[in-house]
Amino acid sequence: xxxxxxxxxxxxxxxxxxxxxxxxxxxxxxxxxxxxxxxxxxxxxxxxxxxxxxxxxxxxxxxxxxxxxxxxxxxxxxxxxxxxxxxxxxxxxxxxxxxxxxxxxxxxxxxxxx
Amino acid sequence: xxxxxxxxxxxxxxxxxxxxxxxxxxxxxxxxxxxxxxxxxxxxxxxxxxxxxxxxxxxxxxxxxxxxxxxxxxxxxxxxxxxxxxxxxxxxxxxxxxxxxxxxxxxxxxxxx
Numbered sequence: 001x002x003x004x005x006x007x008x009x010x011x012x013x014x015x016x017x018x019x020x021x022x023x024x025x026x027x028x029x030x031x032x033x034x035x036x037x038x039x040x041x042x043x044x045x046x047x048x049x050x051x052x053x054x055x056x057x058x059x060x061x062x063x064x065x066x067x068x069x070x071x072x073x074x075x076x077x078x079x080x081x082x083x084x085x086x087x088x089x090x091x092x093x094x095x096x097x098x099x100x101x102x103x104x105x106x107x108x109x110x111x112x113x114x
Numbered sequence: 115x116x117x118x119x120x121x122x123x124x125x126x127x128x129x130x131x132x133x134x135x136x137x138x139x140x141x142x143x144x145x146x147x148x149x150x151x152x153x154x155x156x157x158x159x160x161x162x163x164x165x166x167x168x169x170x171x172x173x174x175x176x177x178x179x180x181x182x183x184x185x186x187x188x189x190x191x192x193x194x195x196x197x198x199x200x201x202x203x204x205x206x207x208x209x210x211x212x213x214x215x216x217x218x219x220x221x222x223x224x225x226x227x
Contacts, residue, residue, distance in 0.1 A: 004157070031212075031213060033213050033215070035215075035217075042203075042217055042218070042219040042220065043158070043203065043205075043215075043217035044217075045208075045214055045215055045216065048212060048213050048214065050212075055212050056209055056212055056213065056214045058214070090157050090158075092157070092213075094213060097212050097213045098211070098212065098213070099145075099146075099207045099209060099210060099211055099212060099213065100146070100163065101213065102160050102163075103160060103213065103215070104160070105157025105158050105159070106157050107155070107156055107157055108155075108156075108157055
């Protein structure tokens with residue numbers, strides 16, 4: 001089975017722009033979670049989607065949003081980019097997103113905001 | 115406030131020794147705790163999950179303990195190898211039903227030959 005894929009792998013944007021990141025889960029997985037990883041804050045939960053519905057959300061401003069499609073693929077969007085949004089964005093998929101489900105992480109998208 | 119703390123300093127050990135990593139948490143009452151491995155430039159990889167009613171869990175050279183009284187989990191790698199060099203993260207789930215992992219900042223392990 002192919003693993004979790006994320007595109008693009010690297011992205012450079014300037015302040016004020018917006019960005020869309022994409023995540024394709026493992027085939028058969030219906031839950032997708034997104035995380036932000038920075039050297040200062042570590043890995044922080046952004047949100048989790050299941051069957052096109054957001055079930056959980058972390059403490060991030062409304063500039064961070066996401067969605068999930070009927071084929072379980074997910075996108076996250078960050079609008080009005082700030083320098084502090086520079087980070088590695090990781091998505092993870094699991095079968096149904098239950099608390100005991102194993103999460104499988106993708107390689108991440110490295111976003112640099114100039 | 116809620117916190118998950120891991121040693122921010124790198125842990126340097128010699129090949130063949132046992133590495134012990136610590137995860138302490140405050141103001142959480144997790145029903146289970148997970149450990150992940152992360153290599154540079156890659157996403158974390160799940161290693162082990164231990165439930166609150168399990169004192170110890172093993173998988174090959176890995177052993178995890180979970181002390182809910184001390185609010186601490188220990189992660190051991192026995193007979194360590196240079197290939198074990200990576201950052202190890204502990205995580206607990208904030209939501210009892212669905213995925214909402216909270217991660218520690220991770221401890222970097224360096225195993226020298």
